[in-house]
Amino acid sequence: MNSKAFQNAYPDDLSHCYGCDRLNQHGLQLKSYWDGEETVAHFKPGPQHIAIPGYVYGGLLASLIDCHGIGSAAAATYRQENRTMDSEPALRFVTASLHVDYLQPTPLGMELEIRGKIREIGPRKVIVDATVLAAGILCAQGTIVAVRMPESMAPGTA
Amino acid sequence: MNSKAFQNAYPDDLSHCYGCDRLNQHGLQLKSYWDGEETVAHFKPGPQHIAIPGYVYGGLLASLIDCHGIGSAAAATYRQENRTMDSEPALRFVTASLHVDYLQPTPLGMELEIRGKIREIGPRKVIVDATVLAAGILCAQGTIVAVRMPESMAPGTA
Numbered sequence: 214m215n216s217k218a219f220q221n222a223y224p225d226d227l228s229h230c231y232g233c234d235r236l237n238q239h240g241l242q243l244k245s246y247w248d249g250e251e252t253v254a255h256f257k258p259g260p261q262h263i264a265i266p267g268y269v270y271g272g273l274l275a276s277l278i279d280c281h282g283i284g285s286a287a288a289a290t291y292r293q294e295n296r297t298m299d300s301e302p303a304l305r306f307v308t309a310s311l312h313v314d315y316l317q318p319t320p321l322g323m324e325l326e327i328r329g330k331i332r333e334i335g336p337r338k339v340i341v342d343a344t345v346l347a348a349g350i351l352c353a354q355g356t357i358v359a360v361r362m363p364e365s366m367a368p369g370t371a
Numbered sequence: 372m373n374s375k376a377f378q379n380a381y382p383d384d385l386s387h388c389y390g391c392d393r394l395n396q397h398g399l400q401l402k403s404y405w406d407g408e409e410t411v412a413h414f415k416p417g418p419q420h421i422a423i424p425g426y427v428y429g430g431l432l433a434s435l436i437d438c439h440g441i442g443s444a445a446a447a448t449y450r451q452e453n454r455t456m457d458s459e460p461a462l463r464f465v466t467a468s469l470h471v472d473y474l475q476p477t478p479l480g481m482e483l484e485i486r487g488k489i490r491e492i493g494p495r496k497v498i499v500d501a502t503v504l505a506a507g508i509l510c511a512q513g514t515i516v517a518v519r520m521p522e523s524m525a526p527g528t529a
Contacts, residue, residue: 229421231428239419261397263387264465266526270389271466272434279430307422308429312470318524366476368424 218244219252219284222298226368227305232280243277245284245329252285252329258321269319274353277327278343279311282357285329286339293334306339306359307366313355320347337361376402377410377442380456384526385463390438401435403442403487410443410487410499416479427477432511435485436501437469440515443487444497451492464497464517465524471513478505495519 220233220243231240245254256277264270286306291298319325326346333340338360345353378391378401389398403412414435422428444464449456477483484504491498496518503511 227423229424231420231422232430237419237421261395262389263395264389265385265463265520265524266387268524270434271469272390272430272437275433275437275469275471276428276430279433305423307476308473310470310472311429311433312468313433314468315466318465318521362423363476366423366426 216246217298218246219288219298220244223305224303227303230280232276233284241276241280243280243284243327245281245288245327247288248328250330252281252288254281254284254327255324256327257324260321263321267318267321269321269325271313271315271353274315274319274345275311275313275355277325277345278313278353278355279308279357281327281329282311282341282343282355283308283359285331285341285343286357286359289331289334289339305362307362309338309358309360311355311357313353315353317350317352319345319352323347325352332356374404375456376404377446377456378402381463382461385461388438390434391442399434399438401438401442401485403439403446403485405446406486408488410439410446412439412442412485413482414485415482418479421479425476425479427479427483429471429473432473432477432503433469433471433513435483435503436471436511436513437466437515439485439487440469440499440501440513441466441517443489443499443501444515444517447489447492447497447499463520465520467496467516467518469513469515471511473511475508475510477503477510481505483510490514
C-alpha cells in the first residue's frame with residue numbers, strides 16, 4: 214500500500230474540506246491510499262456519529278464514500294497521466310452525484326474500511342464504486358460521479 | 372407551517388441522531404416541519420462545513436437530505452394513519468438508499484432551505500424527493516428510500 218495519503222498531496226488552498234482535508238481541524242480528516250488497483254481508507258466514527266443507539270449515522274457513511282470517491286478519482290487521473298499527486302497543475306474533483314445503498318445497519322464503535330474501485334475514467338469525469346465494511350462485513354455500497362472542478366470554483370476566482 | 376418539529380416528537384431513546392436529533396449536542400440538530408403538502412427545514416452551515424473556499428461540503432448536503440427525508444417519511448406515515456407524532460407506538464424509519472445530484476456549487480455562509488415531497492408511501496417504505504436551495508436557487512436535489520426501522524435495531528434489543 215502506498216504510504217502517502219491522496220489528501221496530503223492537495224495544495225493548501227484546496228485542503229479545507231470537512232470530510233477529508235488536513236487543514237480542517239473540525240473535520241473528519243479521512244485519508245485514502247492505493248491498495249493495488251483499489252483504493253482504501255479507514256475511519257473510526259466517534260460516539261457522536263450515532264443514528265440510533267449502537268449504529269452509525271448514514272450521513273457519515275455518505276460523507277466517507279463521497280470523500281474517498283473524490284480522492285480516488287483524483288489519484289486515478291494522476292496515475293493515468295503518469296504524474297505524481299504533488300505535480301502541477303493540481304487536479305481537483307467535485308461530486309456531480311452520489312448514491313448510497315445501506316445494506317445493513319453499521320455498528321458503532323469500530324473502525325470502518327472504505328474501499329474504492331475505478332469503474333470509468335474519462336477526460337473530465339470519473340465514476341468510482343465504493344464499499345463500507347465493518348469487521349469485514351459489507352454494510353453499505355455506493356457510487357460517486359466525480360467531475361473536474363470548474364475553474365470558476367477555484368480559490369481566488371469567485 | 373406547523374410549529375412543532377418532527378424530530379422533537381421522537382421518544383428520548385430514538386433522539387440521538389447526529390444529523391437531526393435534539394439529544395445529540397455535537398450534531399446538526401436539523402428541524403423539519405410541514406409546509407402544506409411539502410416538508411421544509413432550514414440549516415445554516417458553519418464555516419467548518421467547507422468543501423473548497425466559498426462552497427458547502429457535499430457530505431453535509433447529503434446528510435441534510437437524509438435526515439429531512441427520514442423525518443418527512445415518519446411525519447407522512449403518522450399523518451396517513453391520522454395519528455399525532457407523539458402517539459404510541461413510535462414510528463421510526465431508517466434509510467435504505469440515498470441519491471443526491473449536485474446541480475451547482477452551494478455557497479457557504481447563508482441559510483439553506485431543504486424541501487421534501489412524498490413521492491410514494493407504503494406500509495413499510497416511503498420515498499421522499501428533496502431539494503436544497505440557497506437564496507432560492509436550486510443547488511442540489513435528491514431522493515431517499517426510507518423503510519421502517521427493523522425491530523432488531525430498536526434500543527434494548529441488541
